[in-house]
Amino acid sequence: MWDLKRRHYNLKENRQISPNDVQNIAIQDSISSYMEANGFPPPGDPKEYSACFELIFGADYDRQSKYLRAILADKNISLSVGHRALAAMIAGGQARVVFTTNFDTVVEKSLAAVAGKDIVPFHIEGSYAANAALNNDEFPIYVKLHGDFRYQSIKNLAPDLLTQDKELGKCLVSAGNRLGLVVAGYSGRDESVMAIIDEALTGPNPFPHGLFWTTMKGRRPFKAVEDLIAKAKALKVKAEVVEIETFDSLMSRIWRQLPDRSPELVAAVNKTKTITVSLPLPPVGKASPILRLNGLPVGALPTDCFELRFRKDQEWTQLREAEGRAKGSMICTKESAIWAWGHESAIQSAFGSELIEIAPGTLGERANDLASNLYLKGFFEQGLGKGLLRGRPLVLRSGRSGSTLIVDRHAPKNSVLDGLSATVGGPVHGHVSGMKTKPTPEHPIPEPLYWAECVHLDLQQIEGQNRLLLKPDVWIWPKWARRDAIEFLDRRCGGRFNPKADNILSAWITLLLPGERRGTDHRIMTFDGAAGPGNPTFVLNDRTAFSRKLGS
Numbered sequence: 001m002w003d004l005k006r007r008h009y010n011l012k013e014n015r016q017i018s019p020n021d022v023q024n025i026a027i028q029d030s031i032s033s034y035m036e037a038n039g040f041p042p043p044g045d046p047k048e049y050s051a052c053f054e055l056i057f058g059a060d061y062d063r064q065s066k067y068l069r070a071i072l073a074d075k076n077i078s079l080s081v082g083h084r085a086l087a088a089m090i091a092g093g094q095a096r097v098v099f100t101t102n103f104d105t106v107v108e109k110s111l112a113a114v115a116g117k118d119i120v121p122f123h124i125e126g127s128y129a130a131n132a133a134l135n136n137d138e139f140p141i142y143v144k145l146h147g148d149f150r151y152q153s154i155k156n157l158a159p160d161l162l163t164q165d166k167e168l169g170k171c172l173v174s175a176g177n178r179l180g181l182v183v184a185g186y187s188g189r190d191e192s193v194m195a196i197i198d199e200a201l202t203g204p205n206p207f208p209h210g211l212f213w214t215t216m217k218g219r220r221p222f223k224a225v226e227d228l229i230a231k232a233k234a235l236k237v238k239a240e241v242v243e244i245e246t247f248d249s250l251m252s253r254i255w256r257q258l259p260d261r262s263p264e265l266v267a268a269v270n271k272t273k274t275i276t277v278s279l280p281l282p283p284v285g286k287a288s289p290i291l292r293l294n295g296l297p298v299g300a301l302p303t304d305c306f307e308l309r310f311r312k313d314q315e316w317t318q319l320r321e322a323e324g325r326a327k328g329s330m331i332c333t334k335e336s337a338i339w340a341w342g343h344e345s346a347i348q349s350a351f352g353s354e355l356i357e358i359a360p361g362t363l364g365e366r367a368n369d370l371a372s373n374l375y376l377k378g379f380f381e382q383g384l385g386k387g388l389l390r391g392r393p394l395v396l397r398s399g400r401s402g403s404t405l406i407v408d409r410h411a412p413k414n415s416v417l418d419g420l421s422a423t424v425g426g427p428v429h430g431h432v433s434g435m436k437t438k439p440t441p442e443h444p445i446p447e448p449l450y451w452a453e454c455v456h457l458d459l460q461q462i463e464g465q466n467r468l469l470l471k472p473d474v475w476i477w478p479k480w481a482r483r484d485a486i487e488f489l490d491r492r493c494g495g496r497f498n499p500k501a502d503n504i505l506s507a508w509i510t511l512l513l514p515g516e517r518r519g520t521d522h523r524i525m526t527f528d529g530a531a532g533p534g535n536p537t538f539v540l541n542d543r544t545a546f547s548r549k550l551g552s
Contacts, residue, residue, distance in 0.1 A: 003071065004052040005031050005040075049189055068103055081269065083110040085251035088265040091115035094258060096139040097175050101186060101193060107142060114268040122168065130171040134178075141175075143168055145193060169196045176200025180209025185247055188213075188225040201232055210238035214250060217243045238315075243400075256372050285548035292546045294505055295460070295467035296513075299521055299539030301380060305339045306347065306534050307361030310354050314338055326350040328386070329527070333379040339363065341383055341526055341536050360533045370461050378402065381457045383536050384468065387524035388457075388512045392416060397475075405512070406454040406475045416511060420453060423500075423507040428453040432488050437481040449485055450477040451492070455508045468540060472496075472504045505544070513542040 002022045009031045010017055021027050032043055040055070041048040057063045087110035089095035098107060111119050121142045122130035133141050145168055173196060175181075181197070188194055200206055211232050215221045221241055232239035244250045255261075255269060308314075319332040330342030330350055340347055344358055363376065370377040381403040385396045393411035397404050407417065409429040421428050429452035436446035454475040460467055474492050476482045482489075496504060513522050524538040531537055 001049060001052045002028070002031075004056050005035055008055055009034055077104065077106055077109055079106070079110050079113060080248050081271075082246070082248035082251040083107070084114050084269045084271070085255040087111040087114040088255060088261075088269045089251075089258070090119070090140045090142075091117060092258070092261065092265060093139065097134065097141045097143075097179060099143045099145055099172055099175075101145050101190075103144065114265065122171070130168055131174060134171050134174050141171070143171060145172070169199070172196045173200045173203060176207055177203040177205045178208070180207055181211050183211075183213045184244075184250060185214075188222050188228070191224075194224050194228065198228060198231070201228075201235055201237070206235060207232065207237050207239070210240075212240055212242050214242045214244045214247075217245060253374065282550055285550045287549040287551040290546050290548055292502055292505075293544055294471065295462070295469045295545045296509070296543070297541040297545070298459070298466035298468055299541060301367050301466060301538060302383070302536035303363050303367055304533040305341055305361050305363060305536070306344070307359050308332075308338045308340055308347070308351070308355060309357040309359070310338070310351070311356055312354070314354070322350040331379065331382050331386070331526070333375045335366075335373070335375055337361065339379070340534070342534055343527065343529065344534060347534075368461075370459065377459055380538075381459050383526045384459070384524060384538050384540070385457055387526045387536075387538060390528070392511065397479075403457045404454050404473075404475065405457065407452040409450060409452050409477075416514075419510050420504075420507040423503045424453060432476075432485055435484065435488070437478065437484055443478075443480065447478060447481070449481060449488075451475065451485070451488070452477075455512075467545065470505060470508055470544075472501075472508055509542055509544070513540065515542060519543040 003019060006017050006019065006022050009015060013034065017027060017031075022031070036042050041051050053064060057067070083106055086095060086098070087107070090098065090107075090111055091114060100107065108119055108121070111117050119140060119142050121144045122133070130141065130143055176197065177200060186193075197211075211229070213221060213225055213229060215225075220226075225241070229239045229241055252269075314334070316334070319334060319338070323330055323332060326342060326346045326349070329346035330340055332338060332340045339361055340358075347358055348355060366373045366376055367380075370380075378398065378400075382396070382398045385398065385403040385405055388394075389396055389405055393408045393414045393416070394405045395408045397406060407420075407428045417428055430450070432449035432451055435449045437443060437449065439446055452475045454473050456471040456473055458469040458471060460469055474489055476485045476489070513520075515522070520542055522540050522542060524540055525531065525535055526538075527535045529535055
């Protein structure tokens, strides 16, 4: 769409804006202002897509096809890790049916590159066979809902988008009553596709494996999408809007969690391989300057826990609700099993009659590969966070983005914060003066903004060594209004370089791991009480990693 708008703007305004220039936000704003002043729908409007094609091509399908053939040519396609992961899942049978509104050949090229296989898409000119293929389980099935630019069957103009081909629609509806659906990279802007998904909800068995609509973090989906998900939930379908970073990160994370992946497909997706090399390391440096890093050595991670067994499967939402009922006395995670730390009585009370058994369990070798077991990374970070805040005027916030220790703005004044206060040069929490949140549909009432010093916890495995990275920052309440406080955060954190950053890191370490000598191991227990499978113990050293310059 930006390319089409750029071409139109250049023609009408006699400009020479290049495709690369359009990446500039200021230029995008100029183009958008011009287009809107001339009656064009604003960015994000559901009619914007077809308006672009109508503006440039009118009803000339031949010109449309030539344009798409040029811009989507195979030579312009670069396969990302997300494309390769999807192709591997198609080849391995984990993604049996793929629908797309795109015209390009990315999926075809990906499957050929990753698995050496061909896949012929069903499109509008061969639509009669798509539903039959699904009924006969002729997987994998690949359907181009808007046609293929190499043929005459492309659908871009508003009249085209109002009615999808009936046979392709039947295939999507049938798939929706047999399988689950994950939507990625699609806005939901044209009513025809949305109507087909909505029709699937009226079937006898809508989305038995769930309906999940992904959107970029911080970007609210169209109202039509929110209404669709709400309708699905009302029909007892497992349905959610899922925030993701990028399509590549989504697919690579799903791909890493799949069992029984063939080594050939793993190698084709990764494109690179790890080999063991032996490089002579230089001698230990002795000269100044010393470069200080922010990682504390983790001497030991716990491997024991409780394994929980239930009358029926528990979803992440149910686990988080149970943690809330436990009021900080329990932590849960799940993979093939559900694991927990906490007091047995608190765990039993939080889950009630749904919980059948609390048994000793072990995390085994999974703890040695956190990159492939991200559910354990968050589990450990939350356990460490709870142990580090015990007896201190701090609060812990944990979520998909990690765990953060925050100065408790409601706690009485405490001398243990004096070192941090002296380092930052004053209070460690307060009110963002003169500011309130901007009203939104989700939060219509303006609220005051508050801030507090905080430190993010990031457990990493680096060169075979576990390290807890400490990242000092400033927390904003309410969390969703952080963007409103950008100017305040710039003023607050703008001068935190070199010596000041070093002193703030030291103040946090002294607060969390007090002691007279640096280089000491500390045993951190998550909960009060005796050790056991429900009370993990971590060993954390209070001296950060550092390096010295080579030389005498």
